[in-house]
Amino acid sequence: MKGFAIQPLPIAEQTQTEASATRKRLALAIAGALAWLMMVAGSASAQVVTLLHSFNDSLNGSSDLNHPYGALIADKAGNFYSTTLNGGASDYYGGVFELRPPATKGGVWKETVLYSFTGGVDGSMSNAGLVMDANGALYGTTTEGGTSDYGVVFQLVPPVVEGDPWTENVLYSFTNGNDGANPGDALVFDKSGNLFGTASRGGSGAGGTIFELNPPATSGGTWTYNVLYSFSSAKDSATGCEPEASLLPALNGSFYGTTIGCGNNNGGVAFELSPPTVSGGEWTYTVIHVFGFRNGTGDGSYPQANLIAGKGGVLYGATLMGGTSAEGTVYSLTPPVAKGGTWKESILLSFNGANGYNPIGPLTITANGTLYGTTADGNPALQGTIFKLTPPAVSGGTWTDTTLIIFTNAATSPSFPEASLSLIDGALYSTSALGGPNDDGTVFKFVP
DSSP states (O other), X not given: OOTTOOOOTTGGGSXXXXXXXXXXXXXXXXXXXXXXXXXXXXXXXXXXXXXXXXXXXXXXXXXXXXXXXXXXXXXXXXXXXXXXXXXXXXXXXXXXXXXXXXXXXXOOOEEEEEEEOOSSTTOBOOOSOOEEOTTSOEEEEESBOTTTTSOEEEEEEOOSSTTSOXXXXXXXXXXXXXXXXXEOSXXXXXXXXXXXXXXXXBSTTEEEEEEEEEOOSSTTOOOXXXXXXXXXXXXXXXXXXXXXXXXXXOTTSOEEEEESBOSTTSXXXXXXEEOOSSTTOOOEEEEEEEOOSTTSSSOEEOOXXXXXXXGGGOEEEEESEETTTTSOEEEXXXXXXXXXXXXXXXXXXXXXXXXXXXXXXXXXXOTTOOEEEEESBBTTTEEEEEEEEEOOSSTTOXXXXXXXXXXXXXXXXXXXXXXXXXXXXXXXXXXESEESTXXXXXXXEEOO
8 A cells, every 4th residue: 555545455365345345444544634735747837626615524413424435416507416425414324415506606615415324224325426317306326224234226306395305215225135235336327217237246146236227107116126137256257246337328228337356367347238139038248358457467457437438439447456557547448340349458548656546436538539537546645636638649549648636635625536527518526535624525626
């Protein structure tokens, strides 16, 4: 471990489950006031990160939240929504918040805690972002809580009268049986209103599941839960295990995703899950890339970030570790020309500490193909970075890496950003798990 790095070492001797738990324990253990500095690599003028909100749960009994790990989503009015791992009315189990922009430029953003988890059947500790339906209801997951304490899928319904409490409905409680356990990332909708997600543990193979939740025919009815695929936790299982990233929907009804564990090299896999050709049939699971282990081949390992799509069906992602310095990569996966062919992986960037390491959050892509992302750590004693990857002018050329922001030990800046950057009206918005005056996490804005 380097400084306050969340990179678990020695990971070769740990299971994927232990490594994931180690990262979270270490991140949550970091506290205290820290000085901060932001600079732009190779630039004479500093770019500015603006703190929109700093969480404050430093005092027992505070109803505020802390440690946001999920990405932000926005409604039509420009209000942000996300979750936190801790804090809330119960002081530990986390909750869901709304952040409203000020009425006048330069004013104070207003945070409202929409719901505090109790740690009981309603759920506990969410490190995932949210999705919103057409009626403004929010959907998410918690890693713990529920009837069996293995996590839930929940719905938050807005009140009829603004200012009244939101109503939580638990759509499903995981049992750690064939259904899975510990869902850890955001859900996705299909065009029919069905929800899809991943659970990192449990299932018939004990290596996690991919699941679907179908809405009831009448409002207020029971959602129907189906397991689409179960991963095997057997060591070096070729099909991967422990999915910790959201699914990426494709236009043909397929989903793309990653696992942080197993695979022939025990460094995780990227996969495609295709719908059945006949209604009610089985979904088809295909491994499209097997990642390396640490840095033996220069390939990445442990792809915890969601995949995103670019032009031509090219997929982009990041790995927590691996690469030439074993500190993470950004990669692309180009689809085969003919169906059933081999996907081509290209390493676009290997992190080396000076330009950050441990990219956990998904990348963000612009219309011209530029990629933006964050790392959760860096050297020496960095608390994360914001970086940009500019595509080459000629196909097959080298991508240009620019470190836009370096967060150093900071009491007044974000620290350990683990969520994706949301691109809205030319600005990037996100959360950080730590940082801010209380070291309880932040919501921040950055204009490239």
